[in-house]
Amino acid sequence: MQPVLSVAWSAATPDGIRHSVVEQKEKPKAGKETQGIKGMSRHSAAHYFLEGLVDLGVEYIFANLGTDHVSLIEEIARWDREGRKHPEVILCPHEIVAVHMAGGYALATGKGQAVFVHVDAGTANACMAIQNLFRYRLPVMLFAGRAPYTLHGELTGSRDTYVHFVQDPFDIASIVRPYVKWEYSLPSGIVVKEALARAGAFMHSDPPGPVYMMLPRETLAEEWDAAQMPTYNPARYGGVAVGGIDQARVDAIATRLMAAENPIALTAYLGRNADAVSALERLALACGIRIAEFNSIDLNVSQDSPCFAGFDPLPLLEQADVGLLLDTDVPFVPQYAKRVEAIDWIQIDIDPLKSDFPMWGFPTDIRVQADCATVLEQVLKVVEARADDLYRKRVADRIAGWSGSRDAAARRRAAASANKGLPGALSAAYLFATLNAVLSQDDIVVNEAIRNAPLVQEHIRRTRPRSYVGLAGGGLGFSGGMALGLKLAQPERRIVQIIGDGGFHFSSPDSVFAVAQQYQIPILTVVLDNGGWQAVKSSVQRVYPKGIAAETNSFQSQLRSGRQGEQRNFSDIGRAFGAHAEFVGEPDELAAAVDRCLAAVDGGVAAVLHVQITPL
Numbered sequence: 015m016q017p018v019l020s021v022a023w024s025a026a027t028p029d030g031i032r033h034s035v036v037e038q039k040e041k042p043k044a045g046k047e048t049q050g051i052k053g054m055s056r057h058s059a060a061h062y063f064l065e066g067l068v069d070l071g072v073e074y075i076f077a078n079l080g081t082d083h084v085s086l087i088e089e090i091a092r093w094d095r096e097g098r099k100h101p102e103v104i105l106c107p108h109e110i111v112a113v114h115m116a117g118g119y120a121l122a123t124g125k126g127q128a129v130f131v132h133v134d135a136g137t138a139n140a141c142m143a144i145q146n147l148f149r150y151r152l153p154v155m156l157f158a159g160r161a162p163y164t165l166h167g168e169l170t171g172s173r174d175t176y177v178h179f180v181q182d183p184f185d186i187a188s189i190v191r192p193y194v195k196w197e198y199s200l201p202s203g204i205v206v207k208e209a210l211a212r213a214g215a216f217m218h219s220d221p222p223g224p225v226y227m228m229l230p231r232e233t234l235a236e237e238w239d240a241a242q243m244p245t246y247n248p249a250r251y252g253g254v255a256v257g258g259i260d261q262a263r264v265d266a267i268a269t270r271l272m273a274a275e276n277p278i279a280l281t282a283y284l285g286r287n288a289d290a291v292s293a294l295e296r297l298a299l300a301c302g303i304r305i306a307e308f309n310s311i312d313l314n315v316s317q318d319s320p321c322f323a324g325f326d327p328l329p330l331l332e333q334a335d336v337g338l339l340l341d342t343d344v345p346f347v348p349q350y351a352k353r354v355e356a357i358d359w360i361q362i363d364i365d366p367l368k369s370d371f372p373m374w375g376f377p378t379d380i381r382v383q384a385d386c387a388t389v390l391e392q393v394l395k396v397v398e399a400r401a402d403d404l405y406r407k408r409v410a411d412r413i414a415g416w417s418g419s420r421d422a423a424a425r426r427r428a429a430a431s432a433n434k435g436l437p438g439a440l441s442a443a444y445l446f447a448t449l450n451a452v453l454s455q456d457d458i459v460v461n462e463a464i465r466n467a468p469l470v471q472e473h474i475r476r477t478r479p480r481s482y483v484g485l486a487g488g489g490l491g492f493s494g495g496m497a498l499g500l501k502l503a504q505p506e507r508r509i510v511q512i513i514g515d516g517g518f519h520f521s522s523p524d525s526v527f528a529v530a531q532q533y534q535i536p537i538l539t540v541v542l543d544n545g546g547w548q549a550v551k552s553s554v555q556r557v558y559p560k561g562i563a564a565e566t567n568s569f570q571s572q573l574r575s576g577r578q579g580e581q582r583n584f585s586d587i588g589r590a591f592g593a594h595a596e597f598v599g600e601p602d603e604l605a606a607a608v609d610r611c612l613a614a615v616d617g618g619v620a621a622v623l624h625v626q627i628t629p630l
């Protein structure tokens with residue numbers, strides 16, 4: 015072995031903090047077990063890092079790697095050779111797929127996983143997806159290596175290539191700081207397990223969300239005695255969860271609900287907890303509450319419930335006297351809403367302050383930070399104890415009065431989906447109704463259809479908790495990675511990703527299908543090709559309905575020129591990575607193509623269905 019430093023010393027790391035560096039008699043080789051002073055087993059910090067992930071129950075590392083990860087790669091290889099189980103590594107050619115995949119897995123399991131990205135470059139690529147998971151309130155641990163801070167070979171892992179000099183900005187964490195609950199640059203290998211336990215506690219505490227840890231290359235290569243590395247049991251160092259509320263507030267909520275003539279409930283992500291769906295449905299039946307979802311992120315209420323009133327809350331506001339805001343960030347768009355001030359609002363939310371929204375803008379009369387499932391059960395218990403025959407009759411009559419509007423909505427849906435559209439311009443409603451006819455309630459629909467998202471919700475009926483995923487954040491391209499993560503966690507369920515052509519470009523689809531192929535994770539992707547960005551066009555029309563852009567039909571939204579011979583073969587991107595590929599431009603060819611795609615997916619191969627819908 016090569017003798018190097020023989021005295022303890024202090025090094026200034028790029029974060030400006032001075033850290034003691036372990037005394038080294040011999041230059042340690044990353045990952046190689048050596049004998050310490052007392053004959054203890056010694057390992058690299060990377061080894062203890064992996065142990066810390068195992069202690070946290072992390073099952074997967076979604077990884078996009080670089081020079082910063084050498085000690086981790088070495089340790090994983092050593093663990094493999096020793097037959098030691100470590101979190102499974104899923105290599106993702108693009109970071110947004112890695113992060114969204116971790117998000118899908120967390121959505122299905124509630125368990126945050128690890129994502130490895132490369133220094134500032136990987137953090138920047140991952141950031142858009144981290145922003146999305148932050149808005150979904152999904153746990154994930156993003157780990158970025160840091161370029162080495164030693165320049166002359168002083169320590170194992172010291173700078174040995176050009177890029178180490180250009181990948182060391184002043185403040186890497188600033189890239190993701192608005193979207194993480196906690197960030198830390200690992201100052202020394204000695205605290206790696208404790209830092210991981212802290213990261214795990216933050217990501218899983220209510221409201222959950224992403225955390226970010228930076229791992230300097232030399233720090234991962236440090237060697238420490240095993241005896242210096244206690245474990246941090248998540249049962250003792252874990253997260254903090256919200257629960258129910260005191261009886262006085264439960265009673266007050268029950269009193270207001272039972273006195274109401276037209277109570278309504280608006281919700282978007284209550285269904286993250288399946289128990290909350292059942293509690294809401296039962297409370298709605300007990301009190302005669304009409305429920306609307308706006309931009310729902312999870313399935314919050316069965317569409318078969320007589321209390322379900324669709325996806326537009328605005329008509330409900332016209333009559334409502336009491337409104338429940340249950341786990342919702344944006345219950346409606348304020349500028350279009352009437353009578354908001356006349357309604358008595360009760361808010362129950364895992365994050366009622368909306369502490370990461372600089373502005374929010376909704377009045378509330380009772381504000382409760384709690385778990386909706388628990389509080390709704392608490393309120394239901396009081397309602398059931400207080401309800402008499404007269405009250406039950408009043409509620410039953412009220413619910414019966416809604417059947418007319420439910421029937422009318424069903425007729426409107428049937429009429430819309432009966433129109434198949436034209437060659438090269440299929441009706442989106444017809445497409446979704448065709449999918450609806452063959453999907454089961456066990457399948458999960460991931461909706462990134464953007465301007466067609468409301469039609470997906472209307473025409474693809476969902477009745478069971480955890481069978482629907484909508485858009486939470488503002489970053490397009492989430493649904494490919496998320497579909498993979500959902501499928502990885504639930505191989506027995508079909509995952510159907512529905513995405514606009516614009517969104518498909520953002521999702522790094524080549525990376526999605528590369529991962530689908532390499533790790534045999536078959537998802538169905540439906541690409542809605544309307545020629546570009548309807549959402550951008552519509553936003554101009556809303557603000558400048560009679561403007562020059564409208565007059566000249568010039569919205570900067572077309573992603574095709576219309577020139578002869580131009581190609582937009584979205585499904586070929588899947589085909590390039592072994593997916594089954596279909597293109598449909600003829601309405602009558604749709605049903606058979608859908609069947610072939612589902613057969614492929616059920617047979618273990620991903621499928622892409624490119625459908626030309628009504629152009630924007």
Ligand SMILES: Cc1ncc(C[n+]2csc(CCOP(=O)(O)OP(=O)(O)O)c2C)c(N)n1
Binds near residue numbers: 518
């Ligand atoms: C990463 C990212 N870039 C840009 C946008 C702005 N944006 C919002 S919707 C949209 C167009 C989406 O097009 P598509 O997926 O085809 O859906 P359509 O609007 O056609 O329904 C764009 C560009 C965004 N939300 N996220």
Ligand SMILES: [Mg+2]
Binds near residue numbers: 515516543545546547
């Ligand atoms: Mg489009």
